[in-house]
Amino acid sequence: MARSLTPPVARERIVTILSPVLLLVVWELVGRLGMIDARFIPMPSTILVATWELLKSGELLTHVGATLYRLALGFSIGTVAGIALGMAMGLNRLIRAAIDPLVAAIYPIPKIAIFPLLMLAFGIGDGSKIAAVAMTVFLLTTINTMTGVLSIDKAYFDVARSFRSPRRKLYTRLIIPAILPIIFSGLRIGLGLALVVLVATEFVASRSGIGYLIWSSWELLLVDRMFVGIICITVLGICFAAILKELERRLTPWR
Amino acid sequence: MRDDRQKGGLDFVAGKGRPLTDEATIEATGLRKLFGMPGHETIALEDFSLAVAKGEFVSLLGPSGCGKTTALRILADLETASSGTARIHRRKGTDSPSNSMVFQEHSLFPWLSVIDNVAYGLEMRGVAKQERLDRARPFLEMVGLAKFANHYPGQLSGGMRQRVSLARAYVNDPDVLLMDEPFAALDAQNKLIMQQELLRIWEKDRKTVLFVTHAIDEAIVLSDRIVVMTAAPGRIKRIISVDFPRPRNAAEMRADSRFGNLSLDIWRTLEEEVLTARAQADG
Numbered sequence: 385m386a387r388s389l390t391p392p393v394a395r396e397r398i399v400t401i402l403s404p405v406l407l408l409v410v411w412e413l414v415g416r417l418g419m420i421d422a423r424f425i426p427m428p429s430t431i432l433v434a435t436w437e438l439l440k441s442g443e444l445l446t447h448v449g450a451t452l453y454r455l456a457l458g459f460s461i462g463t464v465a466g467i468a469l470g471m472a473m474g475l476n477r478l479i480r481a482a483i484d485p486l487v488a489a490i491y492p493i494p495k496i497a498i499f500p501l502l503m504l505a506f507g508i509g510d511g512s513k514i515a516a517v518a519m520t521v522f523l524l525t526t527i528n529t530m531t532g533v534l535s536i537d538k539a540y541f542d543v544a545r546s547f548r549s550p551r552r553k554l555y556t557r558l559i560i561p562a563i564l565p566i567i568f569s570g571l572r573i574g575l576g577l578a579l580v581v582l583v584a585t586e587f588v589a590s591r592s593g594i595g596y597l598i599w600s601s602w603e604l605l606l607v608d609r610m611f612v613g614i615i616c617i618t619v620l621g622i623c624f625a626a627i628l629k630e631l632e633r634r635l636t637p638w639r
Numbered sequence: 640m641r642d643d644r645q646k647g648g649l650d651f652v653a654g655k656g657r658p659l660t661d662e663a664t665i666e667a668t669g670l671r672k673l674f675g676m677p678g679h680e681t682i683a684l685e686d687f688s689l690a691v692a693k694g695e696f697v698s699l700l701g702p703s704g705c706g707k708t709t710a711l712r713i714l715a716d717l718e719t720a721s722s723g724t725a726r727i728h729r730r731k732g733t734d735s736p737s738n739s740m741v742f743q744e745h746s747l748f749p750w751l752s753v754i755d756n757v758a759y760g761l762e763m764r765g766v767a768k769q770e771r772l773d774r775a776r777p778f779l780e781m782v783g784l785a786k787f788a789n790h791y792p793g794q795l796s797g798g799m800r801q802r803v804s805l806a807r808a809y810v811n812d813p814d815v816l817l818m819d820e821p822f823a824a825l826d827a828q829n830k831l832i833m834q835q836e837l838l839r840i841w842e843k844d845r846k847t848v849l850f851v852t853h854a855i856d857e858a859i860v861l862s863d864r865i866v867v868m869t870a871a872p873g874r875i876k877r878i879i880s881v882d883f884p885r886p887r888n889a890a891e892m893r894a895d896s897r898f899g900n901l902s903l904d905i906w907r908t909l910e911e912e913v914l915t916a917r918a919q920a921d922g
Contacts, residue, residue: 539746542717546740547760547811557762561750638750638791 404622426608431615434608443597448616450592454510455582455624458517462574466522467567470529471559480530491523496584503589513585513593520581521574528570532563565639568632575628579621594620663728664815664847665691665714670723672709682872683709687723689866689875691815694845698858698865700909702916706873707851708819714849715740715817727815736760738815739808744824746804747792753803754779754788760811778806781840798829802836809840818850822857834860834889842886855905859898860889867908870915877908 408428414420415427422430438444473480473487495516502519506512536559544558586595598613632639670687673680684706691697699707712718713725715738727737739760747756754772755762757779761771779785782802784795792800801821808816822830834857841848841861852858858865858881865879881901883892892898 537745539742540748542740543742543746543748543759544763545717546715546738546742547763548736549763550765553763557751557759558748561748564750636750638793 400626404618424607426611430608431611434606435612435615438597438609438612444612444616447592447594447597447613448620450510450590450596451582451586451594451617451620454513454593455517455578455620458514458582459521459575459578459624461514462518462521462578463525463567463571465518466525467529469522470526471533471563473526473530474533474563475559487523487526491527495520495581499585499588508589513582513590516581516585517578520577521571524570524574524577525567528566529563532566533559535566536562561636564636565632568628568636571628572625575621575624579617583617663690664693664695665689665697665849666724666726666728667710667714668724670710670713670720670725672706672713672718673721684713684720685872685874687873687875691847691849693847696841696845696848696850696861696863698850698852698862699868700852700855700858700865700905701868701873702870702909702913703853704871704916704920705868705912706871707868709873711740711817711819711849711851714738714815729814733812734764735812735814736764737813738817739811739813741801741804741808741816741818741821743820744797744800747800747807749792752789752791753784753795756792756803757806757810759807775806775810778810779803781809782806782836796829797825798833801825801833805837805840809846814847816846816848818848820851820853823853830857831889837861838885838887838889855902855909856893856898859883859901859905860887860892865905867905868912870912871919876912879905879908 412428415422415425415430426434435444469483473483499512499516502512502515506515540558540562544554549557582593583595583598586593587599590596594613594617597616598610601607601609601613667687667689670684671682672684674683675681687706687710689697689710699710701707709718713720714727717740729737748759751759754775758766758771758775761774762768766774776785776788779788782805784799784802784806787795787799792803795803804821808818822833825833838861848861850858850861862881865881866875867877867879868874869876879901883895883897
């Protein structure tokens with residue numbers, strides 16, 4: 385049996401990159417053979433042309449930039465705040481008792497349902513969209529971080545105490561590394577949810593962003609432009625997921 | 640004998656001119672520990688008094704739940720006694736801690752490399768990175784794991800992890816080593832090898848050790864004295880001297896007829912406590 389000499393990790397990455405490319409090739413072929421209606425589902429080559437035009441006019445960059453900005457900012461705020469609150473809740477019974485019911489009540493609300501409320505609070509510009517993304521990630525990260533802290537083996541705290549760990553080292557050498565894996569698994573889920581929420585908010589209340597591009601193209605029946613948007617948001621999601629994965633690999637090398 | 644204890648090894652500072660054995664390093668007087676809510680307490684430890692001389696290896700032996708680990712944890716300052724006093728006498732002129740604990744399995748931090756785990760105590764004391772790595776390395780060599788410095792604990796076997804744990808405690812150069820059933824989770828062969836290792840390392844510089852175990856043979860192999868405890872509430876039932884000469888060999892000792900006699904003797908002392916403990920657990 386022929387065996388690839390590429391190390392498993394590299395092979396995994398190649399597959400990750402190749403699978404969407406393969407999908408595009410099949411799609412183009414199916415379109416050219418007339419097996420699907422190009423008016424509703426344009427071929428990748430048509431979409432490529434549309435992409436080029438949108439790039440030339442500068443529109444695409446504006447939209448992608450707007451979405452990227454909201455996603456990155458909202459995601460970062462939500463993550464940092466979620467880790468902070470989750471740690472406080474995990475380490476302090478009183479804080480946990482006070483905030484746990486609130487988190488439990490707010491968590492199941494679809495963030496898009498309170499988007500009008502967020503617009504009242506943060507305005508109809510970037511603020512409300514960033515807030516929607518941040519809230520989505522924040523709640524998830526809070527719950528995950530708290531769970532992570534609570535599930536740290538007591539024996540580790542005994543070790544830290546026995547070796548007289550200063551308070552700061554208790555965080556940097558014990559608590560934070562112990563909860564990193566569960567935080568990352570939360571962020572992976574959070575990323576998907578954040579994209580849903582962000583695109584939805586851009587559908588309904590925006591003059592920019594990939595969500596807006598998709599929705600406005602749909603309204604004008606510019607299906608190829610719509611597909612450019614769909615592909616952009618997909619690529620954005622893949623890139624973000626890859627960044628997360630790489631970060632996780634570097635920050636939790638013992639896993 | 641006495642001179643041996645001062646010789647060699649890892650920064651062992653003996654009390655100047657004073658006979659070593661007269662100096663109690665661990666001194667517990669009338670320790671009592673209650674657990675639970677007021678009014679519904681259970682007594683874990685009762686009237687526990689023990690003095691361990693400098694350079695002595697003492698085991699606490701008893702059925703599970705007899706409070707032997709509680710006694711150790713009080714000495715380690717991980718629990719406070721309900722009454723009584725526990726003291727570890729410090730040698731002078733050192734900034735090293737009074738005690739270091741060797742825990743049961745899974746006490747290494749999975750996210751720290753082996754060398755960082757060994758150097759953990761030094762890091763907590765604020766020793767600079769390069770210095771603590773330099774100081775940790777000989778101890779990793781001492782337990783035969785120099786090659787694994789940059790591995791993570793998850794990549795090691797249970798026996799190797801306990802060696803790292805031992806090195807971590809030794810680097811700290813404490814006055815007293817407290818060991819809480821460190822080999823309990825190992826299989827029989829690895830246990831024997833680790834006992835052998837511990838004998839070899841300990842006999843070099845004879846740090847004062849208090850070693851908790853529920854295995855009679857382990858207690859005999861390692862100890863100068865064995866403290867047999869009763870079932871809960873844990874009291875000291877009997878203290879037995881183990882007069883086997885050192886250096887000892889963990890495997891050969893077991894073939895000695897005195898070993899068999901001693902272990903039978905200890906078992907007779909322990910048997911009713913084990914039965915009581917079992918009845919307590921069932922009830």
